[in-house]
Structures are given as C-alpha cells and as structure tokens.
Amino acid sequence: MSYIQYFQIPEMNRRLLKVWLRNKDVFMKNVKLNFLPPFLEPILYLLAMGFGLGAFVDEINGVSYAQFIAPALIAVSVMYASFFECTYGSYVRMYYQKTFDAIIATPLIIEDVIAGELFWGATRSTINALVMTPVIAAFGLIDLKYALLIIPFAFLGGLLFACIGMCFTAMTPNIMALNYPALLFITPMFLFSGTFFPLEVLPEPIQYFALAFLPLTHIVRVIRTLAYGSLELSLLSDVIWILLATIIFYILSMNLMKKKLIV
Amino acid sequence: MVTIDPIIQAEGLVKRYSELIAVDGVSFYVEEGEMFGFLGPNGAGKTTTMKMIQCVSPKTSGKLEVFGMDASAHQREIKKYMGVVPQENNLDPDFTVYENLRNYSRYFDIPPIEADKRIEELLNFVQLRDKKDSMTESLSGGMKRRLVLARALLNNPRLIILDEPTVGLDPQARHLIWDKLRFLKKSGVTIVLTTHYLDEAEKLCDRLVVMDYGKIIVEGEPGQIIKDQIGSGVVEVDNHPEIVECLQKSGSSYEVMGDIIVIYTNDPTHITDQLSMECSLDKMITRKATLEDVFLKLTGRKLRE
Ligand SMILES: Nc1ncnc2c1ncn2[C@@H]1O[C@H](COP(=O)(O)OP(=O)(O)OP(=O)(O)O)[C@@H](O)[C@H]1O
Ligand SMILES: [Mg+2]
Numbered sequence: 001m002s003y004i005q006y007f008q009i010p011e012m013n014r015r016l017l018k019v020w021l022r023n024k025d026v027f028m029k030n031v032k033l034n035f036l037p038p039f040l041e042p043i044l045y046l047l048a049m050g051f052g053l054g055a056f057v058d059e060i061n062g063v064s065y066a067q068f069i070a071p072a073l074i075a076v077s078v079m080y081a082s083f084f085e086c087t088y089g090s091y092v093r094m095y096y097q098k099t100f101d102a103i104i105a106t107p108l109i110i111e112d113v114i115a116g117e118l119f120w121g122a123t124r125s126t127i128n129a130l131v132m133t134p135v136i137a138a139f140g141l142i143d144l145k146y147a148l149l150i151i152p153f154a155f156l157g158g159l160l161f162a163c164i165g166m167c168f169t170a171m172t173p174n175i176m177a178l179n180y181p182a183l184l185f186i187t188p189m190f191l192f193s194g195t196f197f198p199l200e201v202l203p204e205p206i207q208y209f210a211l212a213f214l215p216l217t218h219i220v221r222v223i224r225t226l227a228y229g230s231l232e233l234s235l236l237s238d239v240i241w242i243l244l245a246t247i248i249f250y251i252l253s254m255n256l257m258k259k260k261l262i263v
Numbered sequence: 264m265v266t267i268d269p270i271i272q273a274e275g276l277v278k279r280y281s282e283l284i285a286v287d288g289v290s291f292y293v294e295e296g297e298m299f300g301f302l303g304p305n306g307a308g309k310t311t312t313m314k315m316i317q318c319v320s321p322k323t324s325g326k327l328e329v330f331g332m333d334a335s336a337h338q339r340e341i342k343k344y345m346g347v348v349p350q351e352n353n354l355d356p357d358f359t360v361y362e363n364l365r366n367y368s369r370y371f372d373i374p375p376i377e378a379d380k381r382i383e384e385l386l387n388f389v390q391l392r393d394k395k396d397s398m399t400e401s402l403s404g405g406m407k408r409r410l411v412l413a414r415a416l417l418n419n420p421r422l423i424i425l426d427e428p429t430v431g432l433d434p435q436a437r438h439l440i441w442d443k444l445r446f447l448k449k450s451g452v453t454i455v456l457t458t459h460y461l462d463e464a465e466k467l468c469d470r471l472v473v474m475d476y477g478k479i480i481v482e483g484e485p486g487q488i489i490k491d492q493i494g495s496g497v498v499e500v501d502n503h504p505e506i507v508e509c510l511q512k513s514g515s516s517y518e519v520m521g522d523i524i525v526i527y528t529n530d531p532t533h534i535t536d537q538l539s540m541e542c543s544l545d546k547m548i549t550r551k552a553t554l555e556d557v558f559l560k561l562t563g564r565k566l567r568e
Contacts, residue, residue, distance in 0.1 A: 015370075018369050018370055021366075021369060022355075022366055022369075025358075025362070025366060026357040026358070029357070097353070097355065097356055097357075098351065098353035099353070099355060101319075101349065101353050102349075102353040102354070102355065102367070103370060104319050105317060105319065105342065105345075105347040105349070106342055106343075106367070106370035106371055106418075107339040107340075107342045107343045107370065107371065107372075108339075108370055109338060109339065262319075262320070262321065263280065263320060
C-alpha cells in the first residue's frame with residue numbers, strides 16, 4: 001500500500017462550476033430559511049454570552065467580552081457551515097440521493113463533482129460571514145476599517161473545513177459515524193481555539209498543540225485582528241498555515257473520494 | 264470502401280472487484296443503429312458491463328472502445344454523446360421535474376434557451392407535461408422511469424444505455440417505454456439495454472447476449488438463438504419417471520424442471536404423437552419456443568443470490 005496514491009495532484013476543470021451551480025440552485029429554493037441562522041445566531045449569542053455572561057467578565061486584552069467573542073462567532077460559523085455542508089450534506093447527496101452518480105453520467109467526472117462540493121462548502125461559509133459581519137457591526141462590535149477582508153478570508157477558511165469534512169465523508173462507513181468527527185474534532189475546536197476565552201490562559205503545551213493542529217485557532221486570530229481594525233504582519237503566518245493545510249486536505253480529500261467512488 | 268466501425272467494441276473485457284470477478288473476459292460489439300440486449304440472471308455482470316461502457320467504472324483488463332475511443336482515456340468525450348438510464352433511479356429530490364432536466368442540461372453545456380425547448384419536447388415525448396412543476400418524490404414509479412429516460416435524451420445522444428428500463432413498471436408503462444425506444448431506434452439512435460423481461464428482449468432487440476457468472480454464454484439474433492438452442496417448439500408434460508424413461512429411449516432433447524418436463528423440438532406434432540403412442544400420455548401442452556426457454560436452459564433453474 002503506497003501513500004503516494006493519496007497525494008496525486010487532481011485535475012481541475014471549469015466544469016466544477018456546474019456542480020457548484022446545482023447546489024446554489026437548491027440553496028436558493030429555500031433562501032430565506034437558509035439566511036436565517038447566520039442572521040439570528042450572532043444576535044442570540046451576543047445577547048446571551050456577550051452582554052449576559054459578559055456582565056461578569058472584565059475586559060479581555062482591553063476590549064469588552066462581547067467585542068472579544070464577536071469575531072469568534074464569525075470564525076465558528078465559517079467552520080460549521082462548510083464542515084457540515086461537506087460531511088452530512090455531501091454524504092446525503094452522494095449516498096442517499098445518488099446525485100454524484102447522476103452527475104458523472106454526463107461529461108463531468110468525479111473530480112469535478114468533489115471540487116464543486118468543496119467550493120460550494122466554502123461558499124456557504126462566505127455567505128455566513130457576509131450576513132454575520134454587518135449584523136455584528138450593527139452592535140458596534142466590529143471596526144469597519146478592514147472588515148471587508150473578512151469575507152474573502154471566510155472563503156479560504158471555509159474551503160479548509162470543506163476539505164477536512166470531505167476527508168471524513170470519504171472515510172466514514174455510514175452517516176451516523178460522522179458524529180465522531182463532529183463531536184471529537186469540531187466541538188473541542190469550538191471551545192478551545194481562543195473563541196470564548198484567550199488561548200493564553202491554557203497551559204503552554206496545549207497552546208502549541210492548538211496552534212499546530214486546530215485550524216480554527218488560526219481562523220479566529222485572523223478574523224479577530226481584522227475585526228479590531230488592524231492588519232498585522234503576524235497574520236501572514238496564520239494565512240500561510242491555512243493555505244498549506246487547505247492544499248494538503250484538498251488533495252487528500254480528492255484522492256480519498258476517488259478511491260471510494262471509482263470502483 | 265468505407266467501413267463503419269462498431270459503436271461499442273469489447274474484447275476480453277474483465278472487471279474484478281477485489282476477490283470477485285464480475286465480468287470475466289467478454290467480447291462483443293454493437294453496431295450503429297442497433298438495439299442490443301444484455302440478459303442474464305441477477306449478478307451475471309450486466310450492470311458492471313454497462314458501467315464500464317458509461318466510463319464510470321474502470322475496466323480491470325481487456326479492450327473497450329466506445330465511438331472508436333478508448334473508454335478509459337476519453338471519458339468526457341464519450342459521455343457527451345451518451346444517454347444513461349441507470350438501474351436505480353437517481354433523480355434529484357431537491358428539484359422539480361423541470362428543474363431536474365434544466366439542471367442536467369447544464370452538465371452538457373446546452374444553452375438555456377435551447378434547453379428549455381428540448382425540455383418541452385421531451386416532456387411531451389414521455390408524457391409528463393402535466394407534472395412539469397411536481398417534485399420528483401411525488402411521481403409514480405413509471406413516471407420516474409420516464410423522467411429518467413427524458414433526462415437521458417437531453418443531449419441528443421447517439422448511444423443510449425438502459426439498465427433495466429422497465430423494472431417494476433406495469434404493462435402500460437412498459438409498453439410506453441418500448442414504444443419510445445422503437446421510435447428512438449427508428450431515428451437512428453443506438454440502444455443498449457439490459458432486462459429481465461425476456462419477451463421484451465425478444466421483441467425489441469436486434470441482437471442480444473446472455474451472460475452468466477461474468478461470461479457471455481450465447482450471442483445472436485433472438486430468433487436465431489431460439490432456433491439454435493431450442494428449436495421451433497416446446498412440449499410440456501407432467502414429470503413422471505416412466506415418461507423420462509420413454510423420452511430417453513427415443514433420444515429427445517428435454518429438460519426436467521421441477522414437476523414438469525420441457526421437451527425441445529422442431530417438430531412438436533411428431534413429439535406429441537410419439538408421446539401419446541409410445542408413452543401413452545395424453546396431457547401435453549404444445550407452444551412456441553421462447554427466449555425464456557433458452558434462458559432457463561442455459562442458466563438453469565437455480566435461484567441466484
Ligand atoms: N461495487 C461493487 N463491489 C463489489 N462487488 C460488486 C460491486 N458491484 C457489483 N458487484 C458484484 O459483481 C457481480 C455482478 O454484479 P452486477 O450488478 O453487474 O450484476 P447484474 O447482472 O447487473 O445483476 P442484476 O440483474 O441483479 O442487476 C455481483 O456478484 C455483484 O455482487
Ligand atoms: Mg444490474
């Protein structure tokens with residue numbers, strides 16, 4: 001068994017856009033319902049945690065608790081949107097709806113389908129950031145100076161979680177088993193990535209672990225810095241980390257999926 | 264002289280799923296404009312063969328050319344001119360009938376206006392116009408199958424692959440599909456189908472093969488196959504040891520199938536006379552030989568997994 005086969009560079013074809021369009025069309029059929037969570041969730045979180053819980057919390061690094069968690073809410077939503085789209089969503093389309101089978105009976109090939117799914121997942125993340133950023137800004141919790149940069153960054157971060165999710169989708173024996181990565185990977189990340197309290201309060205080894213292995217820490221750092229209205233050179237290391245991880249998981253997810261679906 | 268190459272050509276085609284050899288070195292060709300059938304018991308390897316022709320399942324070894332192109336190297340080009348009705352319906356439950364077709368037309372780069380025109384025609388063709396805005400979930404089995412057929416025709420294919428197109432349909436729906444297939448054949452489309460309805464294959468197919476355990480066991484025109492394998496007629500009698508003995512003595516070609524004996528013959532009257540005189544038998548049924556007789560003779564009565 002050679003590991004090289006999991007790292008073959010996949011072909012990328014513009015036809016992946018057709019798969020993206022298919023998912024967009026379905027999304028638009030329920031557009032109001034789909035826009036509700038990213039609109040409502042930050043409001044609820046900010047009310048409960050930012051202003052409710054925040055009343056008992058002193059400032060963190062010179063900002064109010066609400067201001068501290070507001071960017072993290074966007075980061076978490078970026079993670080959730082694409083991860084769940086490319087795990088449960090893709091699995092349902094692949095296994096139950098046989099959508100992939102139908103598509104590959106046309107000039108599209110499986111690489112196009114998976115790439116379309118991944119970019120659609122990233123788009124879901126971007127849409128969430130697009131809705132949430134103004135809502136949070138309306139609470140006065142975002143400095144607008146670099147806020148626009150959050151949107152394209154959400155696409156990159158979303159793509160990373162789409163690719164990671166797709167790897168699990170390729171490996172899971174059934175849909176129930178997707179609960180494991182959701183529970184053991186996504187939920188801890190939701191809590192321990194500098195989202196609701198600064199990473200610095202954790203023991204140092206855990207901090208290093210988080211920075212090395214928890215993608216959300218980097219996404220939180222970038223979005224938080226941008227939301228505070230600054231653009232630091234140190235963000236470059238986070239962006240490079242995310243880029244490299246995205247490339248690796250993109251290639252890996254593609255090869256895992258090909259191995260699963262081409263029999 | 265212009266030689267017309269076959270639309271599909273397979274030589275020594277093999278498909279292996281880890282331990283199991285699903286298709287075991289089959290060779291066949293399908294000519295342009297032909298209706299070609301694949302018959303065989305469950306698990307014979309029909310769907311596997313269809314999937315290789317559709318370029319979605321890579322062959323293990325052998326040669327497979329579609330439209331004169333290697334199926335493993337030119338998937339996109341081949342699929343562009345091919346329509347597929349898969350064994351299992353895979354309509355998009357997120358879309359209505361119209362949206363299903365509209366969305367599918369995009370995969371073939373059909374421009375929107377052209378697509379709408381074709382969708383209109385195809386919905387008429389498969390008699391689903393009234394259902395245009397229904398969700399696919401709400402369609403009956405026959406309607407779904409017709410919609411899948413319409414979807415397979417969106418790109419004006421030169422070749423259509425149908426894997427059990429009439430499975431689970433009532434006689435009316437089945438006849439409707441047959442009609443449509445005949446019409447398509449008349450307009451020059453090459454059709455490859457698999458089916459378990461042997462009367463269907465006998466009526467529709469110009470040529471067919473019977474597969475079993477991944478191998479082709481017989482190939483030819485339905486009428487010719489029946490003549491070669493069975494003869495023109497069949498006489499059925501109840502199974503009694505004395506009759507078996509009597510038949511053995513006369514050297515007839517027969518098969519014991521449960522509590523009946525099936526006798527294959529080109530001259531049914533001769534057999535019935537012989538049976539009533541020599542074996543003193545009077546309860547006999549004489550009928551035309553069918554493809555079903557061939558099928559059961561060649562693949563046996565045993566149920567497949
Ligand atoms: N993806 C797969 N992995 C492993 N084995 C498979 C796979 N697909 C089919 N097989 C096996 O290959 C053999 C041929 O299957 P195939 O689906 O081609 O049969 P078929 O002739 O279409 O049967 P049916 O009439 O039931 O549709 C069967 O033994 C089947 O179990
Ligand atoms: Mg089959």
